Amino acid sequence: MLNQEVGWFDQKGTGELVNRLATDTYLVGNSLSQNLSDGLRSTVMVLAGTGMMIYTSPQLALISTCVVPCVAGIAIVYGRYVRKITRSLLDKLADISKSAEERLGNVKTVKTFSRENEECKTYDNLLGEALQLGYKETLARAMFFGTTGMSGNIIIISVLYYGGNLVIQDALSIGALTSFILYAGYSAISLNGLSNFYTELNKGVGSAQRIWEILDRKCLIPTNAGMIPEIKPRGEVIFEGVNFNFPARPDSVVLNDFSLVLRHGQTTALVGRSGSGKSTIASLLLRLYDPLKGRILLDNLDLRDVSPVWLRKHIGAVSQEPVLFSGTIRENILYGLNPGDTIKESDFEDIVRKAHVDEFAEQLPNGLDTLVGQRGMMLSGGQKQRVAIARALIKNPTILILDEATSALDSVSEELVQNALEELAKGRTCLTIAHRLSTIRNANTIAVLDNGQVAEQGTYDELITRDSGTFKELVKKQAFLMNT
């Protein structure tokens, strides 16, 4: 199956991070916009109040501010904790939404395995974990606000005590003491506002750290880099000593010194046991990944040097399990057009006919304008494949990748679509991946993949007559399985 993961999306956790981006951005924006003005006002009030307190009675002001270092220390610890807990809470929320999305999106599978209750429990547990984190944050907030509030009260009591003594000793007038208490009161209220701001600011910082994490990630294959040749490629592809393993599984070698030539205008079929790396080769040709060693050349240009956008513009691909988007059949087919390109209605209808989409679309209430549902779930597997074939052909690609493109069709439809594909593959470089070996009988060359290399290569007739050849074995096994 063609791999849908690209570049840094392959790295564990990136999907979840992207999931979180919207929430994080909202939190940061919210925290800043709503609290910045409050924070500024409170800061000015605290500074002004403190200034007036010092002016009225430096001695009392000194007593009032002696708790400040202690409160500042608590604020630092609290700030760090809030940032940490905000990150954990956001992680948990992302897990919850990912889990719900996956389970609800595949509700048929959940029902088939009678897992409704377990899934509800799992979701409940996740919600419980998020709630616990929320409690922790609330507890920390209560302790912080309690401490700052109590400090304010200690200050007022100390001021009343020392201020009263100063009044008795005639060192301070009653008017000055009253003013001092009023200034101290205003400062305390503003300090409370400042604590609120500090809390929200730290939550925002916790979220912002996530955003930077995403923004700092480097895309391994930048979309906008590389040269854009002015002419259309001819379509001669050479895999030259390619070594490859997926970033998520560095120890599992998929391709080892793999070499293969896809001749211009010819169909090359790739066969091999499941998991031997056929789809990986298609992914490398689409430059969804770069080889670890060796090169892939298109008309003698290293794929690493050309723009991935330009490259993919000239490749049409149909995967084993094609993904459609919610929208109509027509919209899904038109999705294959290169950005900015248009197509005449007659040409569009021609492609629809050639991919045999019209056969089933005519039976649907709105024909080609019928909605396909989320991920195309309102179409059968075979119907989706036909839409995907039309989507791949609409861009008139130089290179065509057919990864089990007809595997979901019944044998009658398969033959029809297969014939149409063979017709459409003429003049293009075609890489076809097949399990059903009968479908590649007419390929110009067949490459048998084994241990990450091409073990055998030749036409169907050459390979089938080769004694003790891998291909002959595969055909024998398949024929046996089909007859039993």
Ligand SMILES: Nc1ncnc2c1ncn2[C@@H]1O[C@H](COP(=O)(O)OP(=O)(O)OP(=O)(O)O)[C@@H](O)[C@H]1O
């Ligand atoms: N994204 C991925 N990350 C890690 N390993 C992967 C990834 N995709 C595929 N693999 C592994 O790479 C190997 C080759 O997979 P690939 O899909 O190319 O096989 P295939 O020959 O096309 O199989 P099939 O005929 O069953 O579709 C397999 O062992 C598979 O488990």
